[in-house]
Amino acid sequence: MDFSLSEDEQAYRDKVRQLVDDVDGAQMRAFWAEQHALGGDRMFPWALSAHKVLVEQGLIGLDWPAPWGKGATSSEVFVVAEELVAAGFPSSPVTSSHSLVRGLISHGSPKIVEEQLPKVLAGDLRYAGGLSEPEAGSDLFALRTTAVRHGDEYVVNGSKLWTSYAHEAQYISTLVRTDPESTRHRGLSMLLIPTDAPGMEIKPVWVVGGWRVNQCFFEDVRVPVSNRLGPENEGAAILSAGLSAERSMSFGGTESRLLLARLLHRFAGAADELQDNDLEAIGRFVTKLEVERLLNVAANAKGIRGEEASVAGSMGKVFGSELAQEFAQWLNELLADSLYQREWGAAADDQLAADAEWFVRGTVTVTVAGGTSEIQRNAIAQRGLGLPKGA
């Protein structure tokens, strides 16, 4: 298999690199200052000022269908995500949460799409994804939030847990049970619930590392039927199509490659300051990070060819998220002198060490969010190899 980019893709990478190169250091520092000012709330995937710049450069909504998006291939989306992270943009705005928007464009009513999409593009409207519940995480189809139809409204009752960004979003894209007689994946629908609807309450849940996620409570929340995405009771199919479109999202690999590149830059011409075991570790991480990248590229290639790509996506997710944790811990040990001699709360005089410390905290949850490592391994064994479910 040829993993290299095609000529067109390479030209696309050059073009994107030129665009992000135009963002100067002062502007990038302003993005980060805005991101840091959010503190633990900074889990939202991008600083708004960065989003606006990317809108101006035409880099938001790349893979959304026309007329809203540019119909970019998943390779192009992957290239853009890599270039943005490599250029130092806070997180990767082209991938995170944008699958929700793809779902909206494909399955929302024309009225809702026309109302909401221009606001999304302007950075004025955000969505959170509300799937998991207190008793339904890995076993998502055990969910219990109900939406009972009364005329042209649904009345929603229940609760969603771990909802990232709910406190900053205008809508939560939820999976709810619309057929009370149904079980498991049948009888579910996707519903956009406005976060300011009466009866809706959002409470913070602080997870390890200092991030904020949320628990959302719905008590007789009335939602117009027109806020449903796709046909009633067919939410599971819509969700699964949306999730497989996220197949090539890197869970920490891209950020690890950037940190490693910065480390190599620091030691350029001074490699004799490193111990033999550090050099061995660098060789190991360079190799594994390239494997992670190629797993994502392979998942992309399968998707483009129209082949089933979710198993390849699971391989990339489990390998990349566990590797990111391993790399983050090693980097923190390597830079320990700069990290741990600093007084608590003091400004960082070693930015690489400060970013490494931030990263080690951030990577704690990457093996859980988006489906745990165990669930990914089960998917590889069952869907990929056709092995039976365990007892």
Ligand SMILES: Cc1cc2nc3c(=O)[nH]c(=O)nc-3n(C[C@H](O)[C@H](O)[C@H](O)COP(=O)(O)OP(=O)(O)OC[C@H]3O[C@@H](n4cnc5c(N)ncnc54)[C@H](O)[C@@H]3O)c2cc1C
């Ligand atoms: C930081 C963060 C952000 C998140 N953001 C969102 C969000 O925005 N929206 C959203 O809907 N959800 C979100 N989640 C929830 C996430 O998807 C779930 O935490 C995840 O799917 C696991 O579900 P759970 O926490 O209920 O754990 P459980 O499903 O209860 O699992 C507990 C443990 O049992 C293991 N386990 C469970 N079932 C099996 C099995 N069949 N075989 C082997 N092992 C198994 C799991 O791997 C895990 O180790 C987020 C989670 C985190 C940590």
